[in-house]
Amino acid sequence: MSIDLHxxxxxxxxxxxxxxxxxxxxVTALFxxxxxxxxxxxxxxxxxxxxxxxxxxxxxxxxxxxxxFVPAHKRPVGYVFQxxxxxxxxxxxxxxxxxxxxxxxxxxxxRPQEVIELLGLESLMDRRSSELSGGxxxxxxxxxxxxxxxxxxxxxxxxxxxxxxSKAEILPYLERLHDELSIPVLFVSHAIDEVMRLAxxxxxxxxxxxxxxxxxxxxxxxxxxxxxxxDEASALLEAQVLAHDDDDHVSILGMNGVRLxxxxxxxxxxxxxxxxxxxxxxxxxxxxxxxxxVLNCLPVTVTEIFDETRPGEILLGLEVAGQxxxxxxxxxxxRALDLKPGMSVYALIKSVALVG
Numbered sequence: 001m002s003i004d005l006h007x008x009x010x011x012x013x014x015x016x017x018x019x020x021x022x023x024x025x026x027v028t029a030l031f032x033x034x035x036x037x038x039x040x041x042x043x044x045x046x047x048x049x050x051x052x053x054x055x056x057x058x059x060x061x062x063x064x065x066x067x068x069f070v071p072a073h074k075r076p077v078g079y080v081f082q083x084x085x086x087x088x089x090x091x092x093x094x095x096x097x098x099x100x101x102x103x104x105x106x107x108x109x110x111r112p113q114e115v116i117e118l119l120g121l122e123s124l125m126d127r128r129s130s131e132l133s134g135g136x137x138x139x140x141x142x143x144x145x146x147x148x149x150x151x152x153x154x155x156x157x158x159x160x161x162x163x164x165x166s167k168a169e170i171l172p173y174l175e176r177l178h179d180e181l182s183i184p185v186l187f188v189s190h191a192i193d194e195v196m197r198l199a200x201x202x203x204x205x206x207x208x209x210x211x212x213x214x215x216x217x218x219x220x221x222x223x224x225x226x227x228x229x230x231d232e233a234s235a236l237l238e239a240q241v242l243a244h245d246d247d248d249h250v251s252i253l254g255m256n257g258v259r260l261x262x263x264x265x266x267x268x269x270x271x272x273x274x275x276x277x278x279x280x281x282x283x284x285x286x287x288x289x290x291x292x293x294v295l296n297c298l299p300v301t302v303t304e305i306f307d308e309t310r311p312g313e314i315l316l317g318l319e320v321a322g323q324x325x326x327x328x329x330x331x332x333x334x335r336a337l338d339l340k341p342g343m344s345v346y347a348l349i350k351s352v353a354l355v356g
Contacts (some may be wrong), residue, residue, distance in 0.1 A: 001058040003152065003184060007044040009052040016040050016052070016208040022201065024059050027178050027185045029199035029216065031192070036205040038188045042154045046079055047072035058151055075109075078153040078183075082161045084137040086129040086306030092140050093125045102341065105154060109149045119143050120172050132247035135166035139173055146183075149158050150252055153177075153185045174198055191225065196220070196236055221324040223306045223317060228326060233279040233315070235325045241267045250295075256321040261295040262352050275352055279315060282327035283348040284335055296349040299323060302341050306336070318347060 006019040016037045022028050030038040034144060044052045047063070047070060063070045073227050086095050100112055116122055117138045138158050145153060145355040158174075159167050171194075177185065178198055189195050195202065195216065202219045204211045204227075212225055215237045220227045229232065239253040251267050253260045260275070267273065274311075288297050303324075304317030314334045318325040325347060339345070 003045075003059070004057040005045065006056040007041065007049075007052045007056075009040065009044065009049055012041075014208060016044070018203075018205070018208070018210045020203060020210060020213060022184065022186070022203070024184050025182055026199040027187050027198050029195040029206060030186060030188045030203050031190070031195055032205035032211070033061075034190065034229060036209040038190075038205055039156055040208075041205070042079075042156055042186060042188060044153060045152065049073045051100070057234070061151075076149065076151040078148050078150035079208060080138070080141050080145050080153070080155045080158050082157050084129075084134075084136055084141040086132075086140055086144075088129050090129070091125065092121060092127050092129070092132070095140055095144050096121075096125075096147055099147035103149050104233065105146075107149055111148050112147060115146050117145045118146075118176055133166055133169070134162045134309060135169035136164075138162065138170050142177070144172070144179075153183050155185060155187045157188050157190070159189070159191070171197060181348050187335045191236070192230070192232055193276075195275075196234060215325065221314070221317065223304055223324055228279075228315065233326055233328070234276045235279070235323075237275045237277060237320075237323050239273055239275055241269050241271045245268060254282035255323065258321040259299055260298070260349070260352060277325065277349060277352060279326035279328040281350040282318075282325065283317065283350070284327055284329055284333070284337060284339065285346045285348055288346055289348070292348070293351055294348045296347075296352060298325075298347045298349065300345060302339055302343045302345060304341060305339065320347065 001022040003022040003024055007016060009016040018041060020339055030041060032038060043049045045056060050069065062068060062129060063075055087098065096112060119142060121139060121143060124136060186196060199216050202216045203213045204219060204225060221235050222228060237255065239255045239260060241251055242254045243252045246265065249265045250264045251264050253262055298320050299322045300318040302316060303319050306315055312331050314329055314331055316327040316329060318327055327347060
């Protein structure tokens with residue numbers, strides 16, 4: 001099942017025209033520069049843009065087409081904004097109950113205690129919104145949205161207004177939503193680190209159009225898209241925790257027979273994890289080096305060589321254990337190693353970041 005949509009909306013100096021079929025499970029990131037249409041697309045899905053032409057079919061149920069339009073107040077959508085927008089005169093309990101009570105009993109599929117535990121709200125229930133931190137307010141806002149038993153959860157830059165401490169506080173709860181709920185989430189962000197940590201699927205928007213879409217791991221390493229050319233260009237790898245070395249406080253991860261070492265020891269053996277590896281943290285060697293401090297030396301194949309916009313630099317596309325990796329090296333190194341597509345070499349990874 002999927003969310004099948006096509007919206008066409010014209011405004012002065014802006015035209016949104018997007019057609020897509022979004023997975024009905026997991027987190028889909030809407031990504032792009034400010035003004036590209038991310039929030040407008042969310043508003044169309046929520047029914048807040050009644051002048052938008054097109055269609056919206058959610059898991060086989062038509063919410064909008066050329067013959068019909070389900071108004072916003074009748075669409076089973078949960079919406080979380082940047083600021084949380086809690087009711088100041090109500091406690092956390094009152095805000096959560098507001099979301100729950102507005103849904104008929106026969107349509108209530110998400111229960112309060114489930115949400116309270118999922119978002120860690122037990123100790124906050126009697127507090128007023130003015131007594132909460134930014135991260136706490138956003139957790140309550142998510143809880144209120146979930147208790148409307150939505151078919152789709154829309155999140156419009158929920159971390160944008162938070163400081164670094166509050167963002168670090170709320171990210172684990174967003175990951176729990178990803179792991180434990182079957183509700184599809186559309187997540188707007190312009191921060192690639194948030195997207196890398198939370199999303200499964202990406203829609204890359206540009207000037208009101210869909211530039212590209214697909215699995216996140218594929219889009220972030222595609223040479224024809226701006227993500228691979230950015231300063232923070234990274235690859236997203238999936239691995240499994242195999243073992244721990246308690247003496248050195250590291251975990252051993254596996255990817256189809258290839259092993260990585262991560263400075264982390266609090267991960268359950270057998271757990272699947274996602275890793276973000278910056279292109280700038282990957283070096284290339286023609287043979288496994290000896291007497292070196294870098295722990296990760298992975299056998300890879302050069303799949304692509306494409307020019308960088310920075311003078312003197314080159315970006316390499318690599319394949320490791322069936323997954324894509326990027327490396328940013330100098331042109332001088334490219335010539336010295338005589339690298340060509342199809343060559344088998346070794347990637348030396350200086351830093352591996354666990355992102356989910």
